[in-house]
Amino acid sequence: MIEIRFHGRGGQGAVIASKILAYALFLDGYHTQAFPTYGAERRGAPVAAYVRVDNSFINVRSPVINPDYVIVMSGKLADTVDVSSGIKENGLILINSELDVDHYTFEERCRVVCFDVNRIALKYGLGTKIMPIINVPILGVFAKLTGLVSIDALKKATPKFVPVKAERNIEALEEAYNLA
Amino acid sequence: MVKDMVLGSEAVALGVKLARPKVISAYPITPQTHIIERLSEMVDNGELDASFIRVESELSAISAAMGASQAGVRAFTATSSHGLALMHEVLHWIVGARLPVVLVNANRAIGSPWNIWTDQTDSMSQRDLGWLQVYCETAQEALDTVLQAFYVAEKVLLPIMVMIDGFILSHTLEEVVIPTQEQADEFLPPYEPEYFLDINNPLSFGNAAKGDVFYNLRKDIQRSMEASFGVINEAHNRFDDIFGRRYDLIDTYFIDDAEIVFVIAGALTGTVRVAVDKLRNMGVKAGLLKIRYFRPFPSDLVRSYLTDKKHVVVLNRSLSFGSAGQITQEIKNALYFEKDKPFIYDYVLSLGGKEVFVEDIVKLALNIDSLETSKILWRE
Incomplete structure (x- = not known):
């Protein structure tokens, strides 16, 4: 089983991203599961969302505490939330940040990749400069880095969960995939 | 479909x-x-x-x-x-x-x-x-x-x-x-x-x-x-x-030769299934009985599965304050007239969304000999 944890703030779309990823993996032929940890839903509060992937039905329903992959929706979150907590050895942390990866140091032995997804989101008119909406393009980066999910499946899954600006999101997804 | x-x-x-x-x-x-x-x-x-x-x-x-x-x-x-x-x-x-x-x-x-x-x-x-x-x-x-x-x-x-x-x-x-x-x-x-x-x-x-x-x-x-x-x-x-999908009043998992049976209702049954798999891999004879219908309570069916077991751990996610977990009450009720009864443990697994991990269930089985049957059991 492969386990993925998203860290975001309410309104950044981490929960939607987890659903798109799970759905895409389902289209790729896997058994998957996606669910959030909720406080009461509110903008700005830290949220986590989880995706599990396996070759058989997923029974376990507890939060992911030992992820293979961690996706951080904004670099600032990595300064305040323990995003590397429990990550498996040689796991991957993908951070949406324009900073160099040296800015982020974690105790765990894992690979860290920083990618400026905000720039791509803004280029395609997703969100605002203060709050770019990167939840779809960051999955393009994730797909390229991990090879876990196909870009075609992500393109198919996106409009199901992002009915507004679906086309622009898919373009941003492809660009992020190609540049990563 | x-x-x-x-x-x-x-x-x-x-x-x-x-x-x-x-x-x-x-x-x-x-x-x-x-x-x-x-x-x-x-x-x-x-x-x-x-x-x-x-x-x-x-x-x-x-x-x-x-x-x-x-x-x-x-x-x-x-x-x-x-x-x-x-x-x-x-x-x-x-x-x-x-x-x-x-x-x-x-x-x-x-x-x-x-x-x-x-x-x-x-x-x-x-x-x-x-x-x-x-x-x-x-x-x-x-x-x-x-x-x-x-x-x-x-x-x-x-x-x-x-x-x-x-x-x-x-x-x-x-x-x-x-x-x-x-x-x-x-x-x-x-x-x-x-x-x-x-x-x-x-x-x-x-x-x-x-x-x-x-x-x-x-x-x-x-x-x-x-x-x-x-x-x-x-x-x-x-x-x-x-x-083409089979349901019953209850569901069971690895129960036939089980020495420790967990009883639970609802979605956390899935997490307990994984714990049973893990325990079986460790050589512990664990099993599961899922309560699907709570009313009417399928006492006969429950009795037929649990009578000859050694340990029954009831995982409640509610309790009747001053008495016991509601599922435990039913299990005890169903087994009352049996001559050889299992040890029945009245465990409050989770309330208000307290998180439950596979390890929590595994540990319960591994520490079964330290559990008491005379009182409600709470997590640390």
Whole structure:
């Protein structure tokens, strides 16, 4: 089983991203599961969302505490939330940040990749400069880095969960995939 | 049939749609809201030919469902927690009036303190009403059980409460096989009640009844509960024939040679399954008994599986303060007359969404010899 944890703030779309990823993996032929940890839903509060992937039905329903992959929706979150907590050895942390990866140091032995997804989101008119909406393009980066999910499946899954600006999101997804 | 990924709450809405109710009345409350959101969309866009009645409280929601059912149509409502508590008085009335209303409750703790997360206190607080109660483990089971619920309720003439755990099932996206409308129609015939409010055939409903009549009407409710086992089994057989998925009053996992059996109801059953796998890999003979129907309680079936076991650990997510976990009470009740009984442990696994990990269950089994049977057991 492969386990993925998203860290975001309410309104950044981490929960939607987890659903798109799970759905895409389902289209790729896997058994998957996606669910959030909720406080009461509110903008700005830290949220986590989880995706599990396996070759058989997923029974376990507890939060992911030992992820293979961690996706951080904004670099600032990595300064305040323990995003590397429990990550498996040689796991991957993908951070949406324009900073160099040296800015982020974690105790765990894992690979860290920083990618400026905000720039791509803004280029395609997703969100605002203060709050770019990167939840779809960051999955393009994730797909390229991990090879876990196909870009075609992500393109198919996106409009199901992002009915507004679906086309622009898919373009941003492809660009992020190609540049990563 | 089509396989898709949907939320547990959406699976409920799809099951309701396939059952073709004529009236849906509901009031939003977390974590149930998605269910009625989806249903209101379906009614709005013409996918579902029903009246969607928006009301100002859960008391009105259940009253409208009761009125609709009394008028002779299939009626549905959904709620959670405080909403279910607010319905309480009318929940009683629906049983006495013998109306086959189907209600889905997204299990959530009840305050104070304020808490939106899952436990089973809300529905367990309604266990003595005369509503049938079913607890679901997966989104698939939720969809399927909603369809079965209408079939059973309308044959037994008692209402059914179908439970899905808040968040861990209601908000989880997972795979579900969605039946076709043709299959659903084959399974569930149109609702054609013998008695209903009809201006062309005036009858009195719910008129005053003195002790002798009242007593016998209550006896009838219990008789119908007892007879519902047969109807439920029939529904499960029909469902298997048409949809190819098998359900029973309970479910078991690795139980035949188990020395330690966990008993649980609801979505955390899945987490316990994984713990059983892990324990088996470690050489520990663990097993699982899932309670699907809590009312009527399948005592005979439970007895047939648990009598010869060594340890039975009941994982409650609610308790009757001053007594025991409600599921533990039933297990003890079922085994009372057996000569050789297992050790029965009354464990409060989680309340208000306290997280449960596979390791928590594994540790319980590994430390079984240190557990006591004489008191309620709590987590550290």
